[in-house]
Amino acid sequence: MDKIRQLVLGPTNKVKQSIEKYLEKEGLKMSPKECMSLLWVNLKVCCINLVEFFKVAVNYYGNMKFLKADISLRLMYLFHNPYKISKRFLINKGEKDIYAYGETPLTSMDLITKECHITDKDHVFELGAGRGRTSFWMSTVLGCNVTGVEYVPEFVERADMIIKKLKMQNIKFVQGDMLKVDLKGATACYLYGTCLDDASIKKMAVKLAKLPKGTKIITVSYPLADYADVGSFELMKRFSVAYTWGNADVFLQIVK
Numbered sequence: 001m002d003k004i005r006q007l008v009l010g011p012t013n014k015v016k017q018s019i020e021k022y023l024e025k026e027g028l029k030m031s032p033k034e035c036m037s038l039l040w041v042n043l044k045v046c047c048i049n050l051v052e053f054f055k056v057a058v059n060y061y062g063n064m065k066f067l068k069a070d071i072s073l074r075l076m077y078l079f080h081n082p083y084k085i086s087k088r089f090l091i092n093k094g095e096k097d098i099y100a101y102g103e104t105p106l107t108s109m110d111l112i113t114k115e116c117h118i119t120d121k122d123h124v125f126e127l128g129a130g131r132g133r134t135s136f137w138m139s140t141v142l143g144c145n146v147t148g149v150e151y152v153p154e155f156v157e158r159a160d161m162i163i164k165k166l167k168m169q170n171i172k173f174v175q176g177d178m179l180k181v182d183l184k185g186a187t188a189c190y191l192y193g194t195c196l197d198d199a200s201i202k203k204m205a206v207k208l209a210k211l212p213k214g215t216k217i218i219t220v221s222y223p224l225a226d227y228a229d230v231g232s233f234e235l236m237k238r239f240s241v242a243y244t245w246g247n248a249d250v251f252l253q254i255v256k
């Protein structure tokens with residue numbers, strides 16, 4: 001019995017000791033238990049990403065334009081982590097709140113655009129487009145016009161390189177602050193801006209309320225009516241969508 005206990009506990013203790021050593025070396029104040037649960041979360045995210053990868057390959061890689069754009073994006077960011085690029089930009093900008101960068105899984109974007117009836121007749125403005133993966137997906141798979149607005153120059157420069165290389169017509173990126181960029185021509189806007197503070201969301205809501213009547217505004221986690229004058233928007237739909245960090249409510253509202 002003792003031998004069996006030793007066999008099981010021996011390696012476990014060794015793992016525990018090496019974790020403790022590593023944490024001490026890195027100066028991290030974390031118990032091995034907390035560290036293990038973080039590793040577990042990481043493992044879960046890896047599995048979710050793997051499943052998402054296969055779903056994307058099966059469902060959308062038949063579209064050659066998207067396949068080329070997505071492979072270009074993957075190669076371009078092979079050694080340049082978008083999370084790090086975004087973090088570096090925020091630090092250099094002197095932001096106090098360094099939020100984590102995130103992307104909408106394409107299968108979720110598929111659900112969102114179906115629920116919101118986005119078609120090839122639409123001109124979608126993606127407000128805070130990140131490295132542009134969702135914008136590329138909408139322009140190639142849905143065939144709509146897309147303008148991605150993003151304030152990290154590195155993301156925009158790289159997305160522009162792909163547009164040029166693949167001679168894409170119905171997509172462009174604008175480097176700048178979404179609060180200041182001209183949204184003329186938009187029939188729909190997608191705002192996954194969980195990182196925006198309340199003051200910025202309010203400013204954005206006031207700006208979006210001035211768009212032509214009937215413009216679709218899709219927001220993640222919060223409805224715009226909470227931030228604009230009463231009667232500026234009509235909430236059409238609310239539904240739940242999976243993001244890598246968990247489920248979130250998505251709101252479709254139209255400008256009144």
Ligand SMILES: C[S@@+](CC[C@H](N)C(=O)[O-])C[C@H]1O[C@@H](n2cnc3c(N)ncnc32)[C@H](O)[C@@H]1O
Pocket residue numbers: 086101102103104105126127128129130131134149150151152176177178179192193194195
């Ligand atoms: C959560 S990511 C979403 C990326 C992409 N829309 C998606 O769904 O996969 C938000 C992006 O918004 C950008 N962003 C945040 N505030 C912005 C602003 N005021 N103007 C332009 N871009 C902004 C960030 O740099 C980041 O890339």
